[in-house]
Amino acid sequence: LLVNVYPGQKEASLYVAQKIATLIKAKQQASEKAVLGLATGATPVGVYRELVRMHREEGLSFYNVVTFNLDEYYPMQPHAEQSYVTFMYENLFSHIDIDKANIHIPDGTLAVEEVAAFCLNYEKKIEEFGGLDLQVLGIGRTGHIGFNEPGSAPNSGTRLVTLDNLTRSDASRDFGGKENVPTKAITMGIGTIFKAREIILMAWSRKKAPIIKKAVEGEISGEVPATYLQLSDHVEFVLDEDAASELT
Numbered sequence: 001l002l003v004n005v006y007p008g009q010k011e012a013s014l015y016v017a018q019k020i021a022t023l024i025k026a027k028q029q030a031s032e033k034a035v036l037g038l039a040t041g042a043t044p045v046g047v048y049r050e051l052v053r054m055h056r057e058e059g060l061s062f063y064n065v066v067t068f069n070l071d072e073y074y075p076m077q078p079h080a081e082q083s084y085v086t087f088m089y090e091n092l093f094s095h096i097d098i099d100k101a102n103i104h105i106p107d108g109t110l111a112v113e114e115v116a117a118f119c120l121n122y123e124k125k126i127e128e129f130g131g132l133d134l135q136v137l138g139i140g141r142t143g144h145i146g147f148n149e150p151g152s153a154p155n156s157g158t159r160l161v162t163l164d165n166l167t168r169s170d171a172s173r174d175f176g177g178k179e180n181v182p183t184k185a186i187t188m189g190i191g192t193i194f195k196a197r198e199i200i201l202m203a204w205s206r207k208k209a210p211i212i213k214k215a216v217e218g219e220i221s222g223e224v225p226a227t228y229l230q231l232s233d234h235v236e237f238v239l240d241e242d243a244a245s246e247l248t
């Protein structure tokens with residue numbers, strides 16, 4: 001597990017965007033697709049902004065990019081303001097030349113009895129594209145990655161989960177009150193994330209410092225799902241100084 005600390009979120013975001021751009025261009029050289037696992041939330045916004053800038057100003061093309069988002073609230077209509085579909089289009093997809101057919105985001109509109117088959121198919125599609133080249137992650141204050149809350153199994157796959165109380169509190173502002181935050185989500189599993197050839201977990205600000213300390217230095221346990229990342233040799237934590245401030 002590699003830990004890279006940058007003075008600020010801006011520098012760190014540029015570094016991650018540069019890594020993604022390098023991967024995309026290398027795959028273009030080889031006439032291959034770049035398969036990206038993407039996250040939503042506040043953390044990756046600066047990375048997406050920089051990728052959009054590279055597209056506009058440097059001609060970075062996304063014609064060969066295939067994306068799989070980590071998660072979506074359940075239930076959730078794609079056109080709702082708080083949906084991760086809306087988030088991804090507003091922050092990235094609407095501003096780049098990605099083929100919309102290459103975008104995959106868990107479907108929050110399914111009937112309960114359709115969810116299991118959808119999740120299996122999500123895994124299958126990732127496999128069909130040859131697996132994830134790079135998975136980008138944030139981290140929740142519960143230690144979740146994707147929406148794999150405490151208690152998640154290390155070999156878990158894409159599935160319907162129940163959101164932790166703290167996660168719903170942290171989302172309450174987006175929904176105008178905690179009572180409006182969905183109680184469930186569809187998320188890639190820890191096992192799904194682990195299969196990515198490269199994983200980058202980003203965290204900014206003091207608010208994340210205690211959970212980053214646990215994730216990097218704590219005992220590996222399902223109580224803090226991000227600790228499972230300690231078991232992988234292709235994980236990089238990209239932090240700002242505030243998020244790293246409790247590391248020894």
Ligand code: F6R
Binds near residue numbers: 041043071137147
């Ligand atoms: C989002 C996701 C979550 C977030 C995490 C941090 O797709 O999977 O794990 O990365 O909740 O959220 P922010 O970045 O808003 O602090």
